[in-house]
Amino acid sequence: MKLILRALVILLVLFSVNCSDDDDNSGNNQTANFPCVNGFANGHPCNGFDLMSHIPIDVLGGDGAEGNDSWGWTDPQTGKEYALVGTSTNAAFVDMTDPANPVLLGVLPTATVNSDWRDIKTYNNHAFIVSEAAGHGMQVFDLTRLRNVANPPETFTADANYTEFGKAHNIVINEDSGFAYAVGTTTFSGGPHFINIQNPTSPIAAGGYADDAYSHDAQVVTYNGPDTDHTGKEILIGSNENEVVIVDVSDKDNPVQISTIDYSNIGYTHQGWFTENMEYFLLGDEVDEIDFGINSRTIVFDFTDLDDPVFHMEYLGPTAAIDHNGYVVGNTFYVANYTAGVRAVDISNIASGIMVESGFIDTYIPNDNTAFNGAWNIYPFFASGNMVVSDIDGGLFIVRPSE
Template structure:
């Protein structure tokens, strides 16, 4: 019990705003639509005066979920497995000086952290250490360090190949700096690309899109201040520039993300709202032909806030939009030149003007449906789609067993008839969708699922974690 007391004290002191459903357009003081507030942790808890980027990690051993939040003076690690009662586990201080900019990505259970601070390089942190924190919040030390560059605006990781790409460094004219991180504790320089000058942010994928000329190649999609830069980085010693994409009224090409079919690249220009008077503008490139990217259409929102970081998950686009908070769009008809805002959670309730406050980034990839928003001024928010219903920690009408399971999972209820069971993997992708004839007990065959952690959703309302052996 004594070991639990420090954790309990931190847990209780950290939650500066607890679970609040979105009702009549608000969750407490925060304007919202379709997203419930689970909890918020203020910056004072983290011992800093500003926040920035965020990412997430799911422990493959037990399915626990962790938010990783960049701070002015380091990186915070928070156990959000119970999103209503998050636990601040500790902070990794900055390698050199504080900075407004810090970026975090994850590969093979390690966090890789960069900053614009001079001489910072890449900090490498073993995330499995979070399993054994007994005296939270701890002050962590890095497990390894890469000094092949100093300051770095952002870091991109292709988890399929084990390569990291530092962008906005003083090397390669600010273009991508390649680092082999296949052995996470021994990162090795692997070249770079300077053909398109400074790169601010990027996404790198093993290409499986419609342009068969590049199938299976490792392709870099860069947001390079005044253009989209597409580069073949398969051969690290000989990267090849493929093409540039340009659009009108450009001011600062900031960040972009591919649709899951790799047919469209959705980008934001960080300064066009203030420079040209647009409402929040999103530019959608058609990259069906990688040699000739063209603007497919532009979307303009109903508010004037500046867009920042956006990510695609399935048919939804999650955009951290500074003073307008998190905005979620249905992009299922993006081919028909349509984006529809369906949900939002405004972490900056004062106004939606064109200023650099509010939501910096969002991480929507937890299988549980928990969504992390990192806010410059107000800290870490955990929100959740209102349609997901109660948390699995709450009282539920359903029981599932065995759990862990190998072949068959039995679902039982004393009162509510079972009509649908959906199972999602850790990337939030639906891997099983079954309909039933309204019984109180059903068996679900999971023998074709790979071992790992999943989320089971019953009757489109109740979620349960499921471990497959």
């Protein structure tokens, strides 16, 4: 009888350990290393955000590296979440399924030389990486390789290289159509360069659009917003230095401008993002804080009629830090705000002209000056609620709203 009881106890212990291991691998372990307590998380000013973990920039990119853009990927087979972090020397791939204990799996070195600018997007389980490094083109990396890294960190090689352009400032992907749009290249006057990536490792040049000259950043969507004249069309919204342009790129051989719009106190029309209902477009101007001495500013356009977009409102943040990249998730606008870190803004009353900051975590501790330090980009789209923050000086921060 004692032997039977002992065997039952051993089985129960083994079952408990296995369940615990499954929980760890599922990404449900959301205990922060540094919760936000009394306004600080490991010395970082915060309100409503916890610091899960941090990997310094020299670990990701080597001595002297700086951070830049970032994105995320969720493995559809395992549910694991990965941070894809650009540095001046490489692209770094981090398993953040356990966000308090992230693992650097490896790096993909720059295709040519180092650069302060590197941008990453994903489609069909592949990463597409561009840089302003001369002759860099577009690297393609099969993300499913991250499932089988035996001795991290590894140094990877690309699965394909697209060389129809040299440098590019940014890359945009419409995952619905399977087309990528490289912007700020040496082709099409710096306008969007179209690439068919439906077969990710065999990208095909598909034309471009040069009529509105240089495009610094863009968002491309298969449109399902309130303007029924354009339902189902592939629409590009370009942030083009001194204006916003709306272009129908459904026919790659014949892209057609729909409209353009500018605004007061233009410094540098940098990057923007639709609200989820596609009624409003939230734009960041990168140097208006420098040129006009104002606080961080988000300009909001009413895009109910794509043929006649109109200015709706502007939102001024609590600091004079420079706003960089911003994204919308539900009723929250998340902004990488350089020296002021990540800012979360409630946009549930945007139709009434009301936007209110709901939380923040500052990844750059020294100050909130109007300067090019701190948070470059965020990726707020993981189902877990964890967020990637790529910081120029600090590297990778994993944060999440406090419970």
